[in-house]
Amino acid sequence: MLVGSLLLLASCGFRPLYRQDASGATVPQMAAISIPAPPDRLHQLLRNELLDRLNPTGQAVASRYVLTLKVTEARGAVLVTRTESVSRFNLTEALDYTLTDASTRTILITGTLNSTASYNVLRAEYANLAAEEDARVRAARDLADLLRARIALFFERGGQPETPAADGKG
Secondary structure, X not given: OHHHHHHHHHHOOOOOOOOOOOOXXXXXXXXXXXXXXXXXXXXXXXXXXXXXXXXXOOOOOOOOEEEEEEEEEXXXXXXXXXXXXXXXXXXXXXXXXXXXXXXXXXXXXXXXXXXXXXXXXXXXXXXXXXXXXXXXXXXXXXHHHHHHHHHHHHHHOOOOOOOOOOXXXX
């Protein structure tokens, strides 16, 4: 049964995204991405999550790419009680990213990602601070997973800069 499933996957063109054979250079290329020092705690959370995902072995690799991040955060009330007190918040993190070739300064990919994490408001202020920080960490992990997948797909497809679509205008 397992062998049949594997043969079926192989016949449809399935290839592991993070393979490390001669034709799959995704993992070494992702390990060669450097991320500039974070300006604040929010960027630090995201940077740490990305470093763990882009270079899980932690081995020092010469930097070939630079990943620039800009994260913004918004908090909005989700559940409001009859007494007009908020009992649940959504914490939304928006990430603008740019992957650049370090030697040529060519922009390879750029984009925006969003993640939302919710938390309950409790009576204890410390519990609220802890719940908000936990939501922030969950959103940063989600953004790191999404961005890692986008970068891996970019390298798997050849790692060439995206060219703007021709619109017929000269």
